[in-house]
Amino acid sequence: MNLTQLGYGKKAVITKVNGQILALKLFEMGILPGEEVELENVAPFGDPIAINLSESKVCLRMQDASCVEIKLID
Template sequence: MNLSQLTPGERGTIVSFTDLEMSVKLMEMGCLPGEIVEVERFAPLGDPIAIRVAGYQLCLRKNEASVIIIS
């Protein structure tokens, strides 16, 4: 299951990434394996999404969220 499949209010734990290049950027922003992420809200048009991770709010497109594998 990946992060883009969650709906607002749902949470999961980051397991791994499916895209190496994107993983560097996401990890620099605090999305580390083992971190808990919670989807806070979708943008009015459904994309991008805002998530709560590592004590702050991060927005990313569903595209990017789909490389984050969660459990």
């Protein structure tokens, strides 16, 4: 599953980040494999989304979020 499918209040861990230059930018912003994520806000019209990482909060578009593969933590 990918980041766009994460629901409110659910925690997940990033398993893989796809997409060449986009991946590099995501890494630099702290979105990288092994990091825990949580969906925190959804902007008006459902896009972009704001996610919580362990130490920061970042927002990104659904299209970019679909490149981030995740696994739910129970």
